[in-house]
Amino acid sequence: EAQVTQNPRYLITVTGKKLTVTCSQNMNHEYMSWYRQDPGLGLRQIYYSMNVEVTDKGDVPEGYKVSRKEKRNFPLILESPSPNQTSLYFCASRLGGEQFFGPGTRLTVL
Amino acid sequence: KQEVTQIPAALSVPEGENLVLNCSFTDSAIYNLQWFRQDPGKGLTSLLLIQSSQREQTSGRLNASLDKSSGRSTLYIAASQPGDSATYLCAVRPGGMKTSYDKVIFGPGTSLSVIP
Numbered sequence: 001e002a003q004v005t006q007n008p009r010y011l012i013t014v015t016g017k018k019l020t021v022t023c024s025q026n027m028n029h030e031y032m033s034w035y036r037q038d039p040g041l042g043l044r045q046i047y048y049s050m051n052v053e054v055t056d057k058g059d060v061p062e063g064y065k066v067s068r069k070e071k072r073n074f075p076l077i078l079e080s081p082s083p084n085q086t087s088l089y090f091c092a093s094r095l096g097g098e099q100f101f102g103p104g105t106r107l108t109v110l
Numbered sequence: 111k112q113e114v115t116q117i118p119a120a121l122s123v124p125e126g127e128n129l130v131l132n133c134s135f136t137d138s139a140i141y142n143l144q145w146f147r148q149d150p151g152k153g154l155t156s157l158l159l160i161q162s163s164q165r166e167q168t169s170g171r172l173n174a175s176l177d178k179s180s181g182r183s184t185l186y187i188a189a190s191q192p193g194d195s196a197t198y199l200c201a202v203r204p205g206g207m208k209t210s211y212d213k214v215i216f217g218p219g220t221s222l223s224v225i226p
Contacts, residue, residue, distance in 0.1 A: 044216075
């Protein structure tokens with residue numbers, strides 16, 4: 001089944017403890033993105049990747065890192081999480097114009 | 111700067127009614143526009159994608175139109191059902207940018223409730 005998967009789906013952590021949210025797609029898509037969704041602010045793009053080893057900042061990249069060492073994987077790294085990074089995170093991949101989204105990761109930073 | 115708005119923010123209709131959701135964008139230079147549905151606490155499901163050269167797309171009871179010159183898209187849902195209750199989001203991919211740029215701008219969404 002063609003899909004985008006994210007892990008973990010739910011995570012509660014404490015300020016400053018490094019974490020990684022994984023994202024994987026099995027559709028051989030070149031484009032991948034990370035978004036965060038917050039009440040009243042909607043979906044905002046954090047980072048995107050055009051292909052292996054090619055990444056660039058979206059609208060809200062501060063406090064996040066990404067890497068794209070393989071085509072299928074696009075992990076989101078929070079080196080030192082803070083409470084303002086509590087949010088619902090989505091990974092997406094794209095073929096042509098159509099985006100496909102993962103199920104989301106709900107992150108709480110205490 | 112491209113901005114995307116959606117009206118209304120929330121809509122409640124009785125089952126069986128036809129309805130229209132609106133999406134507006136400020137810059138007509140777009141590559142495409144995509145409509146999504148999001149169920150509470152869940153991911154986004156793609157409904158329809160309209161390329162900039164197209165005027166409309168249809169899938170089952172859904173029809174999406176695009177008028178770039180006026181900066182508007184509408185999502186028409188025919189014969190609404192309780193299962194259509196969800197938040198509907200539109201997303202615009204701006205045009206006129208370098209090919210290495212992959213920006214997508216989402217609207218805030220319309221929360222739809224279909225009452226049995």
